[in-house]
Amino acid sequence: MFKSIRFFLLLFLLSLQIVLGQQTNSFKIHSHNDYLQTAPFWDAYAHGANSIEVDVFLKNDTLYATHDEVDIIASHTIESLYLEPMKKVIELQLGKHQELQLLIDIKSETYSTLEKIVAVLENYPNIINNPNITMVISGNRPKPEEYKNYPSFIKFDYQTLEDIPNKEAWDKVALISLPFHKFTRWNGKGRLTAEDLQKVKSTIDKAHSYHRPFRFWATPDSKTAWKAMHDLGVDYINTDMPDKASVYLESLGSRVYYNKAKSDVYTPTYKSDQTKKSVKNVILLIGDGNGLTQISSSVLANGGSLTLTQLKSIGFIKTQSSDDFTTDSAAAGTALATGTKTYNRSIGMSPNGQPLINITELLDKHQFVTGCITTDKIVGATPSSFYAHQKDRDDTDGIAKDLLKSKLSLFVGGGGSSFNTAELQGNNFSILKDVEELAASKKDKIGLFISENDVPSFLEGRGNILAEATKNGLQFLNTKKKPFFLMVEAAQIDSYGHRNEVAGIVTEGIDFDVAIAEAIKFADKTGNTLVVITADHETSGFTMPQGNMEKSMVEGDFTTDDHTATMVPIFAYGPHSQEFQGVYENSEVFHKILKVLNIKESGK
Incomplete structure (x- = not known):
């Protein structure tokens, strides 16, 4: 396990530049089903993800990182894949300004699993007491009126737009999440229909009226979809590709341009155009x-x-x-100026x-x-x-x-x-x-x-x-x-x-x-x-x-x-x-x- 940690630490350090560059950006990435990544936790965190999701299943008093019991891998636990790496990140002060929520999606029985989660987390005081880290329970959750029964370091993923009468319960809600397919069948290509767009915007606005961040799950996973979620104000952009989403969204500001330059279009007379007059x-x-x-x-x-x-x-x-599939300006300029293709870097010289x-x-x-x-x-x-x-x-x-x-x-x-x-x-x-x-x-x-x-x-x-x-x-x-x-x-x-x-x-x-x-x-x-x-x-x-x-x-x-x-x-x-x-x-x-x-x- 320690060899794996060292390897992923190296991966993290190689990507740290990206992390630091993202700290001031206005988007947040949610790494969905992160435990299925090649490098769980490390890849998402190194690419600046602010929310990382792990499914957990309680069996034999152990919290395994899996969706189903039949898929359990003995070495893949919430501690080995997430809590130990997070502990190491804190000790080494890597990405120390990066806000992170670990969204723990319970797949086994609610109360016994949550009780075990609390017990395990209490063994990591440097994590649960870190002001930049939030532990959020999703999946099989207790009723909202029961939220107050859990320690202050436990928050919840609320999955409806219905109001909670109890303010104390609202205080335990970290975010609101809803399934995207409930509002539209959009596949992430082209654009949302006007009707679906209104549904989606209304949903986001309603969630924000509770003063909580919002996430859709089961969204299309494409550049077009990421940009749509970004433009619509979705707080956590859901993706199974945190590395690609990070690179895309990180550069979005420099790739979107609102033009102010102007060329007044001149309409030619065409009197001489395509004629046989002497040039x-x-x-x-x-x-x-x-x-x-x-x-x-x-x-x-x-x-x-x-x-x-x-x-x-x-x-x-x-x-x-003459010497490369892709030209440089010297060879291309020489071809235009002399009528002869030549080698890259050549200025007015033949291939020989x-x-x-x-x-x-x-x-x-x-x-x-x-x-x-x-x-x-x-x-x-x-x-x-x-x-x-x-x-x-x-x-x-x-x-x-x-x-x-x-x-x-x-x-x-x-x-x-x-x-x-x-x-x-x-x-x-x-x-x-x-x-x-x-x-x-x-x-x-x-x-x-x-x-x-x-x-x-x-x-x-x-x-x-x-x-x-x-x-x-x-x-x-x-x-x-x-x-x-x-x-x-x-x-x-x-x-x-x-x-x-x-x-x-x-x-x-x-x-x-x-x-x-x-x-x-x-x-x-x-x-x-x-x-x-x-x-x-x-x-x-x-x-x-x-x-x-x-x-x-x-x-x-x-x-x-x-x-x-x-x-x-x-x-x-x-x-x-x-x-x-x-x-x-x-x-x-x-x-x-x-x-x-x-x-x-x-x-x-």
Whole structure:
């Protein structure tokens, strides 16, 4: 037994971080039939459960942890599985601020079993005298008028909504519990019907009118059900999966977001869209990590539409790199910028380590002016794929040197501290100080650092600088009286995906749409500009199980904090936008752009 205790103590310590994190949360978990868990008591307690249930059956003067006599396991008693571990927890001061009720569900004869429970508990004074621990009798219980006959450390689970005339009896009631199936047949998927919802809410309200916490038993055991119980104000959320319920509910606050960001939807004219007119300019907008669910979350949080969702030419691209099922931003950016799939971490290099000509270098040979705008550092993996050639994305010194000798006429991004202004100016880049200066500049090559290091997020007060840089950058390039190519990256959708933060994903996506609107407006104004919007990959395996459009609320969830291999959408607008429909490799985007520009690939 002591070896088992040591093992489960180790398990507890490994999970203690979760316990401490839950102490301030507004939910409480009830571990139903906890004795059936792989690690009874320890698993539930380590995951912050505030109520743990054990069925007990009295036989031969021993309280066994079992539902039925036929299932008795000799070593599984209330003492070995619960009281001894609780004693050890108190001695070691583990989770000492965690409130806990041990709900003892009597399955054998009421009075003799309860008498034995009292006798056993009296052998554990450090438990019964602990102000954070409550002993609650459930199952076969005495009558309410008999509650007063039991010691002060014994409380009861009251299982009806009828009032108890005797206040002394009410004082012995720890909680009210009722069977969920008595009020609804809901299976935990979708939502409660309006009629059933009213029944359930009325029941909870009635229980709370007695100023006691409430629990449903036999509830559906799913994320949807846990959230429903949480939102309805059920005090103890019943579950057979305390570990999973804890992780889900613990993160619920960070996964539910009520949006305040706004993208005013621009409705395109469609005059040039899907026509066969010649394409003069190309704007490629990349939402880093912006998969279909990320887009959906921004759409629904923005009232059901974005400028992006007004577009008609839609496809999907496959994102695998040459050496991995799941790409990184370097390999994905290189595929988009060069038309060649390469290995993860590569910036503008082929799988065999040779420099690849990128689209800005190729178009320079055809008298195009080019630019890159990003909410990342300008030496980040995606933007650098359009001007640099380095074997590893972390070689930022080499990438910075490549920027100095690049063919770009415009760059906007963070990371100014990585550069020497004199070096930039010595390579003909004029460094501006404000985004408004971009449009009016008469210089041939200009740059703007929007931060010295990392660029702040929208939630951190960045404002609409991405849209402003896009608008003013387009004006700058357009004044050159030459065809141009502009890459615009919304980098931090990916950042918040890695951090599993819904608010950031939604707001960065909406902010991206404001920049997209500027590109579409420009395309409508010129009539000869093609706009392509896509992602380099999806980040976080983002899902969106629930939300509320009236309240601009979305609930997100995540399968990883890394990239995934799922296909990502691609949208296009303007002349020849239909060329971008269908399903194809990410490297084909480069070739399709050259095709609509009537530039032969032999120009490589």
